Amino acid sequence: MSAVTPSALRRSLVAAGTAAVLAAALAACGSSDSSMPGMDHGTHPSIAASTGSAPGTEHHSMPGMDHSSMGDGLADAKDGYALTSAATELPADKGTAYAFKITGPDGQPVTSFAVDQTKRMHFYAIRSDLTGFQHLHPTMAPDGTWTANLTALTPGTWRTYASFTPETGSAKGEDFVLSRTITVPGTAKDTPLPAAAAITETDGYTVTVKGQPLAGMAHPLTVTISKDGKPVTDLQPYLDTYAHLTAFHEGDQAFAHLHPETKVTGDNGGPDLNFQAMLPKPGNWRLFLQFQTGGSLHTAALTLNVS
Incomplete structure (x- = not known):
């Protein structure tokens, strides 16, 4: 029997247009995986400059929004x-501050x-x-300088991402990454x-993740959280949701940001979280799921192959 190519599979799904065909594409991979070495749970406290929300300034994301309009985050x-x-360089094996600015079309720093998700700036490093x-x-200084306090970095090449939405100007309300x-100098070991x-x-x-997204198509993805064989039902809101899911593409480090569709109703989330996953490229993606219980933030990582 000949292999079905990813493009042929996508065409057949679009042509069929039925839930039954879409469900047939769901297939969970089956082996276990541990958290990546060097993973940071992002538990650094935020200061009011990055968290405060004045009336009328909240940028609301719709449930399930994947911010695909932001592109792949590589520019x-x-x-x-x-x-x-x-x-252009940061020291190895010790915490360090990374300073940056966002400039607008006029070349001046953006300060609004x-x-x-309760923050004016989300910053990532991988x-x-x-x-x-x-x-x-x-946190942002009055002149528009942001400072991200990174934990220790191992030698090698790192990419830093700034995720934000201007509140004024020509791109007011547009999401950017x-x-x-x-x-980071030193002997790099991949x-x-x-x-x-x-x-x-x-x-x-x-x-546990169920679902097999197809490149360039919105596709259902379900994350289930358990402990000691029992469903977890005490997930607490984190960044105005029950889980924060970020994905990076193997090879080029393309960025994707996914939101759960599950409505927040207090400190009783779980065990299932539903997503509409839009991953733009085929290949392996490394997923980082952050969730909170008992006031502690947890980060789980796994690899998902996208056809």
């Missing part, structure tokens, strides 16, 4: 807006940002082998990407 400039930083994930919420690369898996564990929790 440092888009539509006249740019991520700038004087830093809408609040998205190594080229997709280890060392950090998700931070930096811009990125730059930095070098960690092979773990194989695709449907299950991973972190901090005693078991995270």
Whole structure:
């Protein structure tokens, strides 16, 4: 029997247009996977400059929104807006501050940002082998300089991402993800990407992912969280949702940000979280799921293969 190509499969799904055919494409991968070495849970406290929300400034994301309009996050400039930083190197094996600015079409620093998921700026750092994930919420000085306090970085090439929404100007209300690369000097040792898996564990929790997204198509994805064989039902809101899911593409580090559709109703989320996943490229994606219980933030990582 001849193999079905990803493009042929996508055409057949679109042509069929039925839930039955879409469900037939769902297939969970089956091996276990552990959290990546060097992973940071992003537990740094935020200061009011990055968290406060004045009346009328909240930027609301619809349930399930994947922010696909932001692109793949691999450029440092888009539509006249740019991520700038004087830093091209950061020291190895110790915490360090990374300073950057967002400039607008007029070349001046942007200082007015809408609040998205309770923050005015989401900042990420990840190594080229997709280890060392950090998700931070930096603070902004009056001159538009943001400072992200990174935990220790291992030698190698890292990419930093700034996710934001201008509150004023030509791109008011538009979501952006811009990125730059930095070098951490020293002997770099790459960690092979773990194989695709449907299950991973972190901090005693078991995270199971069901669904097999197809590149360039919105597709259902369900995440189930359990502990000691029992469903977890005490998920607490984190960034105005029950889970924060970020994905990075193997090879080029393309960025994707997914939101659960599950409505927040208090400190009783779980065990199932439903997503509409839109991953733009085929290949392996490294997923980082952040969720909170008992006031503690947990980060689970697994590899998902996209056809």
